[in-house]
Amino acid sequence: MAANVNITRRGAVSALFALPLIAIAVVAFAGTATVPADYQSRQDFLRETLGNEEPQSDVIWMQAGLQEKAAEILGHPFGRLRVRYWYEGDRTAWVIDEIGKEKPITLGVVIEAGEIQSLRVLQFRESRGWEIRYPFFTRQFSGLRLNDTGSLNQRIDGITGATLSVRAATRSANLALVLDEHVRRRNHALSAAP
Amino acid sequence: VLLIAASGLLLNNTDTFGLSARSAASPLFQKLYGMDPPSIQATYSANGLLFSAIDNTVYLEEQALLTETSDLRGAVATSDEIVIATRSEFAVLAPNGALVERIRSNPNTEVGRLGAAGNEVVADMGGELFVFDTVAMNLKKSDVREAQAVRWSTPIVPDADRQEAIQAAAMGRLLSWERILTDLHSGRLLPVAGRYIADITALCLIYLCITGLFLWFRRR
Numbered sequence: 355m356a357a358n359v360n361i362t363r364r365g366a367v368s369a370l371f372a373l374p375l376i377a378i379a380v381v382a383f384a385g386t387a388t389v390p391a392d393y394q395s396r397q398d399f400l401r402e403t404l405g406n407e408e409p410q411s412d413v414i415w416m417q418a419g420l421q422e423k424a425a426e427i428l429g430h431p432f433g434r435l436r437v438r439y440w441y442e443g444d445r446t447a448w449v450i451d452e453i454g455k456e457k458p459i460t461l462g463v464v465i466e467a468g469e470i471q472s473l474r475v476l477q478f479r480e481s482r483g484w485e486i487r488y489p490f491f492t493r494q495f496s497g498l499r500l501n502d503t504g505s506l507n508q509r510i511d512g513i514t515g516a517t518l519s520v521r522a523a524t525r526s527a528n529l530a531l532v533l534d535e536h537v538r539r540r541n542h543a544l545s546a547a548p
Numbered sequence: 549v550l551l552i553a554a555s556g557l558l559l560n561n562t563d564t565f566g567l568s569a570r571s572a573a574s575p576l577f578q579k580l581y582g583m584d585p586p587s588i589q590a591t592y593s594a595n596g597l598l599f600s601a602i603d604n605t606v607y608l609e610e611q612a613l614l615t616e617t618s619d620l621r622g623a624v625a626t627s628d629e630i631v632i633a634t635r636s637e638f639a640v641l642a643p644n645g646a647l648v649e650r651i652r653s654n655p656n657t658e659v660g661r662l663g664a665a666g667n668e669v670v671a672d673m674g675g676e677l678f679v680f681d682t683v684a685m686n687l688k689k690s691d692v693r694e695a696q697a698v699r700w701s702t703p704i705v706p707d708a709d710r711q712e713a714i715q716a717a718a719m720g721r722l723l724s725w726e727r728i729l730t731d732l733h734s735g736r737l738l739p740v741a742g743r744y745i746a747d748i749t750a751l752c753l754i755y756l757c758i759t760g761l762f763l764w765f766r767r768r
Contacts, residue, residue, distance in 0.1 A: 396652060411684065413649070435642065436649040438685060456568055458616055479616055518563075 393487055394476045396449055399462040403472065404442040411440045414533060414540075423504070427528050428452065437533060445471070446537060448530040452522040454480045459522050463495075463530035468538065470498045473527055483519030491520070500531045552749055555733040562726050571720030572728045578719065580737065585715040586722065590703045594623035594630045597645050598706055602718040606634065608645045610717035622662030622701030624669055629682055631669045633662040638671075640682045651685045663700035665690075670698045 394402075401407045413436045416424065424432040430453075440447045445466045451458040460477035463470060473495040475487040485491065494510050501507040506528050512520045562568055577583075591600040600607045601620035607613060618635040625631075629648065630641040635658050639650035653659060653673075661672040669680040670690055677698070678687035706714070731737040735746025 397654065408686070413683075434647050434649055436640075438649060438651070 391484070392477050394462070394474060396462070396476065399449070399474060399476055400440055400447055403462070403464045404440060404445060404447055406442065409440045409442050409447075411438055412537075413438050414536060420533075420536060423532055424529055427504075427532065428525050439533065439537065446534050448533060449476065450526040450530060452526045452529075454483055454519040454522040456480065459486075459519060459526075461523060461526045463527055465530060465534040468499050468531070468535060470495045470527060470531065472496060473523065475523070478519075480519060483513075483516035485513050485516050486519045486523050491523075495523075495527050498527065498531070500528075500535060504528075504532060506531070549749055549753065552733060552746065555729045559726070559729050559733055562729075565725075567726040567729065568724050570725045571723065572725045573716060573719040573723045577723055577728060581723065583719065583723070585712075586718045588706075588711060588714060590620050591706050591714075592620065592623035592632070592701050593704050594632070594701070595625040595643055595645075597623075597630070598704075598710065598714075599623045599632055600706070600714050601634070602714070605718065605721065606632065606639075607714055607717060608641075610713050612717070612721060613641075613645075613647060614639055614650060621659045624662055624664040624699075624701050626664065626667050626669060626682070631662070631680060631682060633659045633671060633680075635659055638680055638685065640685070649685060653687070657687075661700050663698040665698045672700075 397407045400409055414420070415436055416432055416434065421432055438449075445464060448463045448465070449460060450463065451460050453459070457479035458477075459475060459480065462474045462476050464472045473492045475484075475492070478484045478487060491511075491513060494508075499507050506524065510520065510524045558565065558567065586602045589601040591598055593599070598607075598609055599613070599620065604617055605612050605615050606617055606620055614632075614634065614637075617637055621633045621635060623630060623632040625643070628643065630643065630645065632639050632641065637650055637652045638659075640648040642648055657673050659671050659673055660675075663670045663672070668690075669682065671678045671680050671687060673687070677690040679690040680687055728737070731742075733746070735742035735744070735749075738745070
């Protein structure tokens with residue numbers, strides 16, 4: 355019994371000295387990675403997704419109602435009066451800049467018939483969270499639509515350490531779907547007009 | 549210890565308190581960080597508004613207008629809008645300066661100069677002139693010749709007060725409360741001793757935890 359107590363005491367005393375040393379080692383070797391990168395140009399994105407480097411484009415003027423809706427999704431004012439999209443048949447492509455933590459992430463979203471076909475990270479400028487560029491994350495968006503409340507109809511799984519980038523991508527996808535819906539309604543109203 | 553705990557708590561809630569967007573620029577912090585006012589790379593005027601470039605941001609008066617951009621090349625006003633160009637992108641603004649749209653130019657081309665010929669916006673790209681279409685947001689080869697007197701946008705020097713105000717705004721963007729708290733938390737706010745003080749404090753906390761557990765265990 356006495357031997358056991360001695361061993362435990364010795365272990366605890368060793369820990370008293372070892373832990374501060376481990377802490378110093380952790381502090382000394384800790385570092386951060388910075389990976390700002392241009393993954394794809396807008397032209398390449400459009401060529402790959404719509405089959406044309408400069409497909410037809412049109413704009414939406416962000417009227418008050420749409421500005422409010424965009425601000426609600428993004429959590430901050432949209433900040434522009436006009437948003438451009440490119441299209442080929444029923445397929446629309448959107449290039450959206452959204453802040454992750456401090457810097458804008460440029461995302462490309464392709465939508466067909468109200469459903470996201472693909473989402474890509476075109477430019478990433480933050481120092482962390484670049485993992486969102488990988489297909490294991492971006493393919494979660496394929497097939498997503500708007501639900502009745504105007505949000506994405508499925509939850510997006512996060513990535514540890516990339517929470518803010520994941521949120522930025524999710525908000526951008528949501529905004530692109532709302533804007534696409536606006537375009538489809540507008541086109542429908544125009545085609546129905548006498 | 550209190551300072552580290554409180555700053556840690558605040559840092560864990562930066563989004564809630566909007567600390568990354570809050571400017572902490574003040575003469576005290578400026579001195580502490582040894583920061584000189586950032587230099588204004590170029591200022592252009594259009595429609596009575598000043599557009600200045602500092603680092604990779606273009607300011608409209610004292611407000612950041614375009615972030616993460618490149619060198620400012622010019623600003624011109626047409627009858628119903630303002631166009632500004634950086635080396636790699638164009639931005640169309642309403643006459644009051646509200647941002648209408650911005651678009652990056654082709655990655656293989658660089659804007660050299662920006663000017664106006666009548667009501668047309670002209671960009672000089674590698675010696676070739678292009679007309680910038682503010683609706684389609686694209687460039688078309690121009691028949692405008694230099695001889696037809698393109699009014700090229702030229703840099704101006706704002707008066708000292710305006711310069712100071714623009715630099716103060718830029719400083720505010722560089723120095724946020726999140727930056728201050730991060731450096732306070734890590735001890736880097738004090739040049740040399742700070743980091744050691746923070747490390748010693750952290751080690752003391754670990755030591756207290758361990759010795760506390762040890763004493764508690766021994767009493768049992």
